Amino acid sequence: MPSSHFRKIPSIIGILDYLGNVRSILDVGAGYGKYGIILREHMDIRKGRFHRKDWLTTIDAVEPNNLNILNPQPYNTIYTEPIQDLLTSISEYDLIILSDVIEYIDKDQNIIFCLSRIMNYIILVRPCNSKKKNKWL
Secondary structure (H helix, E strand, O other), X not given: OOOOOOOHHHHHHHHHHHHOOOOXXXXXXXXXXXXXXXXXXXXXXXXXXXXXXXXXXXXXXXXOOHHHOOOOOOOOXXXXXXXHHHOOOOOOEEEEEEEOOHHHXXXXXXXXXXXXXXXXXXXXXXXXXXXXXXXXX
């Protein structure tokens, strides 16, 4: 499974801080759940909201192979369908993170355009060692 470089984490946290009032995040391509843990810690736990009942941020994941997620606890909901199948049924989000998946999305599917209807902001994270190429890259 591809993995983004750890150096991208401070950039993502910096963007979250810059955006300010982010209350809902969709982690597309959650993989092992790395960003779920980091996002939950940054958005709730470091602010003293340790228990699920106290969390103010909704963090959902899309990972068709959800067996990869080592720790599902940070997520409110884990969708196991491909993002293409969820576009008409999921809620709106303040922020969508496409982490390590852009190389798997065919640009002819217009996924980014379709996602723009359910989000305010998007972060694209490209894997550091992607061997699969497509027309986006």
